[in-house]
Amino acid sequence: MRIGLDLYPTEMSSIPRLHLCLFVALGYIHLVSAAFTLATSYLQNFIQQNQKGTWCFYPAVGQTRDVSCTGDFTQVSLVHLNTTTSIGYYGPDNTRFGGAEWPVPQVNPGRVTLCVSGQAGDKSFLTVCNFVTSDNSLSLYSGCSIAIGQNRVNDGCYSGQLAANATSSTGPSTPGVSSQPRSIGKV
Numbered sequence: 001m002r003i004g005l006d007l008y009p010t011e012m013s014s015i016p017r018l019h020l021c022l023f024v025a026l027g028y029i030h031l032v033s034a035a036f037t038l039a040t041s042y043l044q045n046f047i048q049q050n051q052k053g054t055w056c057f058y059p060a061v062g063q064t065r066d067v068s069c070t071g072d073f074t075q076v077s078l079v080h081l082n083t084t085t086s087i088g089y090y091g092p093d094n095t096r097f098g099g100a101e102w103p104v105p106q107v108n109p110g111r112v113t114l115c116v117s118g119q120a121g122d123k124s125f126l127t128v129c130n131f132v133t134s135d136n137s138l139s140l141y142s143g144c145s146i147a148i149g150q151n152r153v154n155d156g157c158y159s160g161q162l163a164a165n166a167t168s169s170t171g172p173s174t175p176g177v178s179s180q181p182r183s184i185g186k187v
Helices: 007-032 071-081 160-165
Strands: 041-042 045-047 056-057 087-090 096-098 112-119 123-132 145-147
Touching: 071 087, 071 112, 071 123, 071 145, 096 160, 112 145
Parallel strands: none
Antiparallel strands: 041 045, 045 056, 087 096, 087 112, 112 123, 123 145
């Protein structure tokens, strides 16, 4: 009479299948992981999906009047302002890694900069660039905040500064920033 030995061969044959299933499941989880999977906020600033399912930045009103970044964020802010996607991740050389769907590496991500642009409830613009080390991350205290939006945005998050200025009867909503040349009258 054998006790317990008959189960070992059948359990052993199911272990490789279990390992394969776990490997596939973990790989799938990594592939569907994204930079923004949850609505995220910092103070009164939000990153959340709009009605079409696009992740967008919704800034609070009146956070800054600055119109240029300094230090580590000077060049990356200019690169971001010249894209047409309101959320972008950038590498140390200011190369764009991807948009809101780009997963921040979980192990040693290096220097990753998140830049987000949006339009506040009073129609003013805000662009923020800061370093991040994980997904679903939004922090405005250690980076650069400027009162400028991108000229054109094609992700549906906001209309872009050129479109807003063209429809505004009062001119640009950002002090000191004009997307169109000003004409100087006769002297």
